[in-house]
Each structure stands twice: as structure tokens, then as C-alpha cells.
Amino acid sequence: MEKINSLLRALPAVHEVQARLEAMEEFTAFLTNKGDKHRLTQVIRESLQKIRNKILRGQDESLKESEIWPYLIDDVRDALRNKPTSLRRVINATGVILHTNCGRALLAPEVAEFVAEQAQRYSNLELDVETGERGSRYVHVEKLLCQLSGAEAAMVVNNNAAAVLLVVNTFAQNRKVIVSRGELVEIGGSFRIPEVLKVGGAELVEVGATNRTWICDYEEAIQPETGLLFKAHTSNYRIEGFTHAVSSQELVELGLKYKLPVVEDLGSGSFRDGLFLGLQPEPTIAQAVQSGLSLVTFSGDKLLGGPQAGIIIGKRELIEKLKKNQLTRALRIDKLTLAALEGTLHLYERDEEDKIPVWRMLSKPETELRAEAELLKNGIEELAYFHVEVQADFSQVGGGAWPTEELSTWVCAVRPRQGSVQEFEAYLRTFGVSILARIKKDWVLFDPRTLLEGDREEILSILSQWTGVYMET
Numbered sequence: 001m002e003k004i005n006s007l008l009r010a011l012p013a014v015h016e017v018q019a020r021l022e023a024m025e026e027f028t029a030f031l032t033n034k035g036d037k038h039r040l041t042q043v044i045r046e047s048l049q050k051i052r053n054k055i056l057r058g059q060d061e062s063l064k065e066s067e068i069w070p071y072l073i074d075d076v077r078d079a080l081r082n083k084p085t086s087l088r089r090v091i092n093a094t095g096v097i098l099h100t101n102c103g104r105a106l107l108a109p110e111v112a113e114f115v116a117e118q119a120q121r122y123s124n125l126e127l128d129v130e131t132g133e134r135g136s137r138y139v140h141v142e143k144l145l146c147q148l149s150g151a152e153a154a155m156v157v158n159n160n161a162a163a164v165l166l167v168v169n170t171f172a173q174n175r176k177v178i179v180s181r182g183e184l185v186e187i188g189g190s191f192r193i194p195e196v197l198k199v200g201g202a203e204l205v206e207v208g209a210t211n212r213t214w215i216c217d218y219e220e221a222i223q224p225e226t227g228l229l230f231k232a233h234t235s236n237y238r239i240e241g242f243t244h245a246v247s248s249q250e251l252v253e254l255g256l257k258y259k260l261p262v263v264e265d266l267g268s269g270s271f272r273d274g275l276f277l278g279l280q281p282e283p284t285i286a287q288a289v290q291s292g293l294s295l296v297t298f299s300g301d302k303l304l305g306g307p308q309a310g311i312i313i314g315k316r317e318l319i320e321k322l323k324k325n326q327l328t329r330a331l332r333i334d335k336l337t338l339a340a341l342e343g344t345l346h347l348y349e350r351d352e353e354d355k356i357p358v359w360r361m362l363s364k365p366e367t368e369l370r371a372e373a374e375l376l377k378n379g380i381e382e383l384a385y386f387h388v389e390v391q392a393d394f395s396q397v398g399g400g401a402w403p404t405e406e407l408s409t410w411v412c413a414v415r416p417r418q419g420s421v422q423e424f425e426a427y428l429r430t431f432g433v434s435i436l437a438r439i440k441k442d443w444v445l446f447d448p449r450t451l452l453e454g455d456r457e458e459i460l461s462i463l464s465q466w467t468g469v470y471m472e473t
């Protein structure tokens, strides 16, 4: 015990290590950019934490005071050589499935393999192998999209924001677009329907009130300059109480009467409804098509569970016009995305939705969630540095899908015996593999719903290195 204490006392502070290393020529070589100093501090902090843990655990009986500095210098040198990439893996323990900050939908493993193959090999991306002539990149997913949705035609662009922009620009440039005041959506990351219309060159005509819009509101607003009738899914909020919204069918009838295209932005479009999960009914992609809409747009990386993409389906004649717009070239989907999308659509075609991570996470049974939370708890209990218990809680879908729904889950709730939950949460985010967890009151919650194979072991390993002291200088 005495030896441990004297070793701990001999540990230098972060700024002492920093000053000494910065005076050494070999380390000044690492300090060429502005951010490098910060990174050096970070690396020193981690090295100190490692050696502190070693001492506390008495792992290294033979460690002498005189070896502390050489250990630190070697360890920092090694860490600096392995310069990390900026994009890194994160363990998502928040229970938010479509976590916007963490890259939304995950690809199924076999889809990711297909993408890796396409990335390293030449392909028939724009080649018609029958004729040897130039082909279209869109054919690789169009048939599948039509088959799965019942639409006549389909095309894909970079993301759903681009899809809406392209549609507006093609059919309503220098014209007017009628939208209900209840549907002037803003999505995180500054996508706003009114702004997108403006960039697309259209003029917005707002109708109805925030809570109530009727079909006659649309009809009264129709003028010779009207280019299209637009409906947006209120994906990340819900207007409740004294409300009325116009259905897609009603709008379609009005569009037919005045020969105007009717477009709906579904946001997080889904091929499946959430009824089997006990979630509120939301129109599926196929139902939207069936209602007779001219065009329907949705994201590839929300409930579809594929890559970032914007999917547009609907009437052939209109899709052909979209393809001819010059903007299409600027908004076009790249080959890796196309591969990921085709792979994901094949899973739907084969009724293998269970292989799609988003759907697997959505439908994880409570018994399984509870068992996983218990397993994590058992592991953490052995570490002695924590209070830990299993609690009932809620996960979220995220990505603006089912915004008001909460999915029952079981979480492993952890509280460090020393240090604050805020410090502990910061440690989880910044030490080694970043672990994103949720703070609730004075607990840090780990939700097994979004954990993947191997995550539990890594969480335990990182927790085992926590000693109640972090971020001290």
C-alpha cells in the first residue's frame, strides 16, 4: 500500500509531462499544426491514466519510480505514431437507433461486404453489358424500388434533401408551391422546407393554419402559376388536439382536377409499418404510392436501413423529367452508395429484414434486452468501482421516425463510487473507443438496444480502467 502511494505521488502532472516533451526535439516534430498540441495533451492524459491504473491494480509489482518517466515517454511516442483517423468508431449505448450524430442507419454486414467488393473492383456501373454501350447507373436499383413500392418508376440522388430540391426545381422553378402551414418542417442540420423551396427557385404559398388545414384551403390558393402541391411528413413533431390535415388522397384528387403534380416528402419512408412492434400506424411507402401521389421522396438511411440517399418514386413521365434536369448530375448518387442501397433492397426483396440492423434493433425483445443489461451489470459488479443496477427505461427510434413513441427497454445504470457522473460520461466519450451513453439523474445509462457484438466486452475493458480520477491536470 505504501509503495502504491509513493508511486502515485511520483506521477507527474499533465502540464509537467507536456513541458518536458515539448522541450525534446523528437516531440517538437509532432507539433506542426495548431491542433497537435491539444492532441499531445490528450495522449499524455491517456498515458498517465494507464500508468495510474497499472499502479493501482498492483499489476506491475516491479515498477520503480525511476521507470515512470521512461514509461511515459515511450507510451506517448507510440501513441503519437499511430495517428488516429478523424472518423472513428463509436459505441452507441444511448438506445437511439437512428442517431444523427453517429451516422444514422448501420448497414447489414453482407451489404457492407458487397460495398467493399464494389469499391475494390471495376463494375458495370454505367455499362450495358449486353450491348457494350453506356448504361445508366439508376437501373441497378430502379426495378427493385418499383417492385417493393408498386411505383411505375424510380430514381435516386444524394439524400432526401436533394430529392426534394430536385423535384421542386424541376416542376416549380419560377412557379408556386402550395404547402400547409402545419407542414413547414425543419429537420435537424438545418433542412427547412421553406428554404429548400427557395433554393429550388420556387415560391412558397402557405395555406391553412398551423393546426388545421382543409382541402378548400389548397383549392382557393391554386393559380395559373402554381407548379405543384406539396405535402411533407411531419416527421419529427406531431400536432395534437384541435387539428385537421388533408390526406394524400384528397390532395391527389385536387391535383387531378387542376392537372398539377402532387408530391409527398415522407422523410423516413418505410417499407414496413410499425404495427407488429406496437407502434402508431404511419403510412408505408407502398401506401403512399397507392394513394396516387405523382412523386414520393424519402431517405435511404432512416427506417429503410440503408446508406445516405434520397429516393424518388412515382409516375414514369415525371421521373423522366427529373433525370433530364442538369441538377441531377450535381446531386447524383455515388457507386458505393448505390451498392449499399442495392444490397439493402435485396434484403427486403428476400424478406430478410431481420438482417437489417435498424429493424433488428427495433424489434429486439424485452427479454433479450433485459438479459443483455443483466450480463453487463454482472461484469461491472466485479469491478468494485461502481454502483450498478438494471432499470426499466425507454429507447428512441431517432432520425425523425416515430418522434413521440418510446420503446420499452432495460438499461444497465452505472454510477461511479468516486467522481461525478459528468466526469465519468466524459471519460467514456474520450478514453479509448468513444462510448456514448445517456445521463439520467445521477446515473449513466447503457442501453443494450443499440449495442453490437463485442461492445459489451469493450465497455467492460474501458470501465475496468476507470479509477475515479479523470481529466485532472
Ligand SMILES: *Cc1c(COP(=O)(O)O)cnc(C)c1O
Residues within 6 Å of the ligand: 159, 160, 161, 162, 185, 187, 191, 232, 233, 234, 235, 236, 265, 266, 267, 268, 298, 299, 300, 309, 310, 399, 400
Ligand atoms: C430527414 C428528412 C429530410 C432530410 O432527409 P436527408 O436524407 O437527411 O437529406 C427531409 N424531409 C423530412 C420530412 C425528413 O424527415
